[in-house]
Amino acid sequence: MEVDGLPWYGENGGELFRLPAKLKDTYRMPVWELAQSPSGGRIRFRTNSTTLAIRLEYPEPPGMSNMHAFGQTGVDLYADGVYRGTAIAGRDAKAGATKEHVYYKQQPAALREITLYLPLYMGVKVQRIGLDPEARIERAKPFSVAKPLVFYGTSITQGGCASRSGMSYQAILGRTLNVDFVNLGFSGNGLGEPELARAVASIDAASFVMDFAQNNPTVESLTQAYGPFLEAIRAQHADTPILVITPIYSAREAWSRDPRLDGMRELIRQVAARRITAGDRHIEILEGTDLLGPSRGDGLVDGTHPNDLGFEWMAEGLAGRLAKMLGINMTR
Amino acid sequence: MEVDGLPWYGENGGELFRLPAKLKDTYRMPVWELAQSPSGGRIRFRTNSTTLAIRLEYPEPPGMSNMHAFGQTGVDLYADGVYRGTAIAGRDAKAGATKEHVYYKQQPAALREITLYLPLYMGVKVQRIGLDPEARIERAKPFSVAKPLVFYGTSITQGGCASRSGMSYQAILGRTLNVDFVNLGFSGNGLGEPELARAVASIDAASFVMDFAQNNPTVESLTQAYGPFLEAIRAQHADTPILVITPIYSAREAWSRDPRLDGMRELIRQVAARRITAGDRHIEILEGTDLLGPSRGDGLVDGTHPNDLGFEWMAEGLAGRLAKMLGINMTR
Incomplete structure (x- = not known):
């Protein structure tokens, strides 16, 4: 086993x-x-x-x-x-x-x-x-990629609010692509602290997926954390694909733009874009609202967390992108 | 209001x-x-x-x-x-x-x-x-059809296990088609008793959707209930569309066929087919496994009840059929 x-x-x-x-x-x-x-x-x-x-x-x-x-x-x-x-x-x-x-x-x-x-x-x-x-x-059958995909983030990353453990977005994605994964989502606590960056960076990963932002109190606190988190990964893994996800839609955004969430999205784009501009060929940006955006409010429970429908949508969106980044053939 | x-x-x-x-x-x-x-x-x-x-x-x-x-x-x-x-x-x-x-x-x-x-x-x-x-x-905006769709059935019909009240399959369907609905699903108790047939038949409905079977202990007990239930409706509503749904997939069917569920599906087909053969032009059969079948086990929680993904699939399948039966234009 x-x-x-x-x-x-x-x-x-x-x-x-x-x-x-x-x-x-x-x-x-x-x-x-x-x-x-x-x-x-x-x-x-x-x-x-x-x-x-x-x-x-x-x-x-x-x-x-x-x-x-x-x-x-x-x-x-x-x-x-x-x-x-x-x-x-x-x-x-x-x-x-x-x-x-x-x-x-x-x-x-x-x-x-x-x-x-x-x-x-x-x-x-x-x-x-x-x-x-x-x-x-x-032995179980091997994965299509030997190393795991490593996800760092929030309660959403951890699997809130799937109806069961096989329905987190990583679990669905894992079945779709036949890939291994590590879930380092910490409910309410995905701040991007240096000690978590070290933990994430210490894993021999096929890819790193950054799904954190919303737990930071402010755009400023996220700014302090985000760039250094990516640098900690890159210091250990020069060429490993990194996918950064901006915050998914929250039901309160049906009323009006949320300056904090918008600011976090912009910050993440900026940090990743600076890396791309500086020559990092292995980092990509995925807009969280492409996974679960304003037209997909039915995919939320409690206004913030995806339900199973939301996680299915997230997994679908991630599958295509990550298959491309990892060279996995999805037509099989 | x-x-x-x-x-x-x-x-x-x-x-x-x-x-x-x-x-x-x-x-x-x-x-x-x-x-x-x-x-x-x-x-x-x-x-x-x-x-x-x-x-x-x-x-x-x-x-x-x-x-x-x-x-x-x-x-x-x-x-x-x-x-x-x-x-x-x-x-x-x-x-x-x-x-x-x-x-x-x-x-x-x-x-x-x-x-x-x-x-x-x-x-x-x-x-x-x-x-x-x-x-x-x-006043709220009018529905696309003045009368409600009436659903009779089980815990699944009642909304188990949606993550919130707006995610039962009828609620999703109601938004998709802009239709009113009545939910007479009774968890563990959708037996098709005569007194429930009378309650259902007493409603001035645009359509009746029969989503009951699984709560009956045996195919025989369902046989006792099913035909008379439809007759009770038809006695009051000669031309109102009736849609009968056979049981959706259950996770235990991943192991082997379930004689009780298969028998119930066959019974429902038979009862409806007899009505069609006898000239009832307003009754149709929808296979529950077309809504949520063996390839859609991710849409179940606890092996039996749909989660939000399952209810989304059920609503999608029902929307097309019911729009056709009710003459609702879905291209708008």
């Missing part, structure tokens, strides 16, 4: 954290707490088991107002690329208590590609995966 | 029930309880108010595992056809307590088309809608 999307999984001793535990004290407290949620983490393997079950330990019951139990805590099973079911935290979830879920049983003993998508917005311990005693376990 | 989608609103003394209170004792208890949730109900008007607020009383806090507070309890505002925001029940909601939400304020005093979509899965009392004291209030 392989664990994808969690670059520090081995170093962290098998804990499903999204950041390196040894640097815990260098991160702001909310960032480290959000790193407990293994959004983007996937367990992949092939098996001919006639049964698949899972034993999970969640620290607490679900409790968000804009994500239900499936969205906040669910572990989705996709088999052969198709959604099959979801394990979720119960109302009685607490540390020390376990929850078992049988995804399937008594199925024919055919080899299947298994992907388990880990929770978007709650920590979890995967205590056991249950298969037939005699089941074969083989 | 007009209240749409609740045919017994006047008769029920302004309560937002989906069935006539005077017949309460004729309905099974869970059906009557589900009728407290005003799914499909809309408050519509035009106003030039610079402010719009609402005061709501919810009986209890949100508490579903596959719908969050926005999906279960939200009252969505669309202005000029565009999503603006949502009022939701708080964790402290209880009978007698009120919740106020300001949708907008200090906007230009321009005339706007207001639609408030009432909650999908919880009862609510709308105690007050707040506008400027001097605001103009005018």
Whole structure:
């Protein structure tokens, strides 16, 4: 079995954290707490088991107002690329208590590609995966690109408000392009701090996707962070494609232009354009409003976060661009 | 202001029930309880108010595992056809307590088309809608067809699991075609009982959409209900278009055919085909799997209910067919 999307999984001793535990004290407290949620983490393997079950330990019951139990805590099973079911935290979830879920049983003993998508917005311990005693376990099929796409950003990046873990925009994109990905979205906390730039830049990535802006209080604070964040990546990865995304549409923009969001969009364009002008051939700009713009308000819940329709639109828009940047043939 | 989608609103003394209170004792208890949730109900008007607020009383806090507070309890505002925001029940909601939400304020005093979509899965009392004291209030723009489309069915029909009340498939469809609708979906309880057939048949509808099957325990029980339900409608409405929908795809069908669902699909086809053969020129069959079939598993949450992506797909498929049946020009 392989664990994808969690670059520090081995170093962290098998804990499903999204950041390196040894640097815990260098991160702001909310960032480290959000790193407990293994959004983007996937367990992949092939098996001919006639049964698949899972034993999970969640620290607490679900409790968000804009994500239900499936969205906040669910572990989705996709088999052969198709959604099959979801394990979720119960109302009685607490540390020390376990929850078992049988995804399937008594199925024919055919080899299947298994992907388990880990929770978007709650920590979890995967205590056991249950298969037939005699089941074969083989490596999952390889990705079309060996290295992962690395996404840094906000709650939207983290997967809020998908209805389940297989419906974050990266998860949809990952299936569309057969690519691996790392989700470093931190709800309310995607500020672009130097310690996060170092974490992102330390990953051996196929591409970096910058999806942060909205969590910064002002255009000025984003200005302080954005250029240095890109420089930190470029210092380690001279030629790796970088895609910068400007903020997607927010429902309040149906009323009037939002100077803060517009300013952030302009800032991101400026920073990227300066790099392009200076000769960086591997950075591109994607307008967030091309992914989810004013004509696509139905793709938002709560005015700010995409719902599944919004994430589908984002994934569609990103798939074409990233396939081009990475040389992935989408006509296959 | 007009209240749409609740045919017994006047008769029920302004309560937002989906069935006539005077017949309460004729309905099974869970059906009557589900009728407290005003799914499909809309408050519509035009106003030039610079402010719009609402005061709501919810009986209890949100508490579903596959719908969050926005999906279960939200009252969505669309202005000029565009999503603006949502009022939701708080964790402290209880009978007698009120919740106020300001949708907008200090906007230009321009005339706007207001639609408030009432909650999908919880009862609510709308105690007050707040506008400027001097605001103009005018009738909402007329629908493209005067009478409503009437939907009868299950939890899926009721709106499970949309992320908010403006994202049930009927709500999306209503915006696409500019049509009025009545939602008589009853979660877990869309059995097709005679008393529900009478309620449905009593509505002066532009079209009847039959979206029930899955809640019946067996094909046999559906067989008992389905033909008589259609006859009850036809006895009152000789020429009104009826669209029967067979069950949409369920995630368990990714494993193997489901004899119960397949049997229900076949039964519905048979019942409708017999009517067509007998000369009924105003009944059509729509395969649920054309709306949400095996290639669209991403449109499901929890294996059974559509998420927003699934509802978007359902609405798209229904829009074309219903526009044709109702003579609505979609090229405008």
